[in-house]
Amino acid sequence: MKSFRCGDVVPxxxxxxxxxxxxxxxxxxxxxxxxxxxxxxxxxxVLQVRGAMTPLTA
Known part of the structure; x- marks a missing residue:
């Protein structure tokens, strides 16, 4: 599982x-x-979004 914040790509x-x-x-x-x-x-x-994804930690 990962997370993504749109603000990392769209300020x-x-x-x-x-x-x-x-x-x-x-x-x-x-x-x-x-x-x-x-x-x-x-x-x-798509590359920007993939690059901004981070792993979720438990």
Whole structure:
């Protein structure tokens, strides 16, 4: 399990997601469309999101 904070890629955004990498990417894509008006997610953005994910600690 990992976590991702949108604000690490889009300054000022407070959205956060947890799950597997694939789950986070899907959640982030829906969030980007709904809250940031992004109609598509570029490969570069996917790399940024993956790079900003951190492991959850127990």
């Amino acid at each position: 000022g955004c407070t959205a956060a997601f947890t799950g597997t990498e694939d789950e986070i990417l899907a959640q982030a894509a829906r969030h980007a469309a709904r809250d940031h008006g992004m109609t598509s997610v570029s490969p570069e953005m």
